[in-house]
Amino acid sequence: MANALRNSFKYGCSGLLSQLSLHCRHGRVCASPYAAVQQRNNSSSAKIKVDLDASTGVAVMWMQSPPVNSLSLDFLTEFAISLEKLEMDRSCRGLIITSTLPKVFSAGLDIMDMYGKSPEHCGEFWKAVQEMWLKLYGSNMVTIAAINGSSPAGGCLMSMACDYRIMADNPRYSIGLNETKLGIVAPFWFKDTMVNTVGHRTTEIALELGLLYTSPEALKIGLVDQLVPEEQVLTTATETMTKWLAIPDHARQITKSMMRKQTIDKLLANREADTHNFVSFITKDSIQRSLRMYLEMLKKRKA
């Protein structure tokens, strides 16, 4: 994988990778990550801020976990709790997800939750990744990704799980499932979600090459639905939401379920095996060595 990592830089991997998951993590011991998060006020928690406009029924979820909104176990736990609260709040019909950070929507899964961790930790982490996708892809709310920065790997998955994707029209921002380029493999439900979004052949070539697409390229292949100037991403999301909310909820929800249920059921039926696969892959010596080299390289680049 050392070769792979060198090549990932050589072949145009986003400069964003230099920041990927290199933020400080304050160790915290708690019986359950859920417990720890639940003690905070959701709206003022460290990683995610939620604003619900009661007059429109639209919530905005701000991802605000510097430097790159990595999807750590803590982040994902907060995300799941926030989403579930909104899902059960009958006054909330629509959700816009966006980032408060410059240049990045989300850099994807947090490598620090995969490197040097016990199999138990890796398993917990993976279940949280599954949970994020299951809740978001199957949400009864209208979900719009307001992608105001780069969105590789898990950030791309999160975007694809929404109903609609609006991205900043900036060719320096990229999006895609680039796992292969890092020597790891997107699991079947990442793949299924992408096939549902851009079709079989585009997914095949994207996943085999671990391609990151600039925003214009992403629009062209249908990975995002619309490009607007960066300062208009959120306002366009809000306007688009109005159009979606004009559709009767009940009919739209049944229709959405009809389109997505089969894909969701496939993970539900294989969730244990999928977790087991991830844990046994990521805890391999060779993969751990590669992750260490990758982290060291990122540190050097940062220095």
Place this chain on the structure above:
Amino acid sequence: MANALRNSFKYGCSGLLSQLSLHCRHGRVCASPYAAVQQRNNSSSAKIKVDLDASTGVAVMWMQSPPVNSLSLDFLTEFAISLEKLEMDRSCRGLIITSTLPKVFSAGLDIMDMYGKSPEHCGEFWKAVQEMWLKLYGSNMVTIAAINGSSPAGGCLMSMACDYRIMADNPRYSIGLNETKLGIVAPFWFKDTMVNTVGHRTTEIALELGLLYTSPEALKIGLVDQLVPEEQVLTTATETMTKWLAIPDHARQITKSMMRKQTIDKLLANREADTHNFVSFITKDSIQRSLRMYLEMLKKRKA
């Protein structure tokens, strides 16, 4: 759904909706709708006229049920009988479906067969809708839709069930499965047919928003195959038919079946449940109330 209906006008629903199914229906009592229809000469029946050119083996089916070729139980029964006759006529190899009415191909399912009717009637009606699709999507003939007007909902389904779609190049004509906008839901086999035609993602967004596409938009997403000036729709269909009939019937039929059989078998295996779902949905008080409000609104607009 009152909101939904207001919004459907607000958000650009076709003006055609103002006419939708607002035609007079002469009550008629008969033991079986089939019996009643069979007594008429097929070629001179009220709702459908069939011209078979023995020299070319091509039949043209003219839909001529004013004002908007609504797919009523009577219409669908005539349609199924006409189609079956042609299917069994070995001299007939190709079928072109078109409309004699101005501005409309077919406005889709007849609301009058869903409003204020007994569960038994609704069930009979739904079986006739299924039968139309099963016979057309699985036809051994080459089937071409000559779409010389708007074609929402069931009209779109009928078009998609053909082998090829030629539409009048007129941006005032629209086509799409817009059920959601009316607060109802396109069943899984409408969805499957659309996925087979335009792919998963386009179907998802089209069905969730109940989108109607202008003819240029429909061409762009692949919902129709070709646009020509309105006066050339039928001649182009005839020319296209010649090209299709140049292919050996046997090889083409096996190939068509290979492409469509799985989708057809899925409805055949779930036909009873699908009928049951429709009946219990459409006879709900809330849905019936919405249909009444919708009809009253249409009457006002017409007046």
Place this chain on the structure above:
Amino acid sequence: MANALRNSFKYGCSGLLSQLSLHCRHGRVCASPYAAVQQRNNSSSAKIKVDLDASTGVAVMWMQSPPVNSLSLDFLTEFAISLEKLEMDRSCRGLIITSTLPKVFSAGLDIMDMYGKSPEHCGEFWKAVQEMWLKLYGSNMVTIAAINGSSPAGGCLMSMACDYRIMADNPRYSIGLNETKLGIVAPFWFKDTMVNTVGHRTTEIALELGLLYTSPEALKIGLVDQLVPEEQVLTTATETMTKWLAIPDHARQITKSMMRKQTIDKLLANREADTHNFVSFITKDSIQRSLRMYLEMLKKRKA
């Protein structure tokens, strides 16, 4: 099928068909075609030449069986052996397939292996066609088709089974699954491969009409990935290979398998039935008569 054949010329079938499989075949008796081939040096065998560059790990497979690289039983047997050798050679990571012949990549299945042959021979032949596809579509190597000429029917299948397709930018070269036009039917796994490449609707119309696409048309529908001037096809393939080999083999192979395994497993589960179907179809009197007329017509055109 006589009609079909006349029509296939009338409706723009490639001029290449005039050469299709009209090459001399020297009868050869041997206990097993494998045995006969294995006695030759692979690199100097009559039909296929393989050059493996040890420094890059890339092999080029030259198809050199005049006049049109027909996929005969002998050719396919050599192909399978060559491919398996490379697959087991750990120094070989990538494979480029191209043709040494002017104007043609491969003209597809050899009619001489289907005409006037015993059911046993036809069955052996079909298993070799299956084997070619199974090995190529499931190869662990990066496979690139350098399509420097026309590639109808089986030649198109072979191209689609690769990871990437680069075609000469020459509108006189065509590619497609045109079986229907000849009165025969592409089997389900040809269809599945095409659906995976260009989607359901494009496949439906392509297979029902037996369409051959010029290289610009093929690019437009995604049947090939890239067009370059003819003299750059191989160099572009080599450059593209470098990009693919930058991806860690392990991650790419698992990803490729995830994309293709289901399609491969479907043939593996139905291999006997598929062979039986082919044999009983091709040995029918009517089909044999058609093949004879077709061959006679080709001979006349050649004379």
